[in-house]
Amino acid sequence: MKLASIPEGIERVLTVSAHPDDSEFYAGGTLAQLADAGAEITLVVCTDGARGGRDLDDIPATRQREQEAAASALGIARIERLGYLDGDLKPTDELRDRLIGLIRQYRPDIIFGHHPQTFFTRYGNRVQMGHSDHRASGTALLDAVYPRSASPNFSPERGAPWFPWSLFLFDCSEPDHRVDISAGFEKKLAALTAHESQQGVAGGLTRAAHHVGTFFGNEEQPAEGFVRLDLRGRR
Secondary structure, three states, X not given: OOOEOOOOOOXXXXXXXXXXXXXXXXXXXXXXXXXXXXXXXXXXXXXXOOOOOOOOOOHHHHXXXXXXXXXXXXXXXXXXXXXXXXXXXXXXXXXXXHHHHHHHHHXXXXXXXXXXXXXXXXXXXXXXXXXXXXXXXXXXXXXXXXXXXXXXXXXXXXXXXXXXXXXXXXXXXXXXXXXXXXXXXXXXXXXXXXXXXXXXXXXXXXXXXXXXXXXXXOOOOOEEEEEEEEOOXXX
């Protein structure tokens, strides 16, 4: 599969992830390149990450500090934390409604988020198990995007309707769109390194990012994989 460049003319991006390091791991290189191109990026994190560390007195506070450093490394403009308990996320009406509000507030051209059907992913000889929080986040996001955020008949108190140009679904087993992240890879690694509490979990984030980047691309051109859904024409 030929590697793609980041889409041009993107002004606003929303990325919705289940945990504090997910957007960085799955899409950090692409997000860094979009930020460098002038896009304003809002990162939404659904859970507090409380079950993602070891031997920490206050895991949520630690992960919040780490995420602020990671977002800065990628050039992300702001972070919205929804505060659900790590491991217990469900695609509830409340979560969906909050995502509708954020979509309408920030009016993104592109939205990144978890694929809602990933139970496991193979990267060559490496298997990464899917997380129920990832699927819950992805399901709630897709239900928020359509038909709800685009229609004035849903949640009118959340603001004027909005429908993005495209969805880029990460954390997917069969991507149909691979983005060359050569120009953003070092920033991605810097962002993942900022998640210090997670480096001992599942073999280390940065090592895993190297493996996945070369699997989707190659040693010279690391890449990130997505299912890309183009929803409407560009203005």
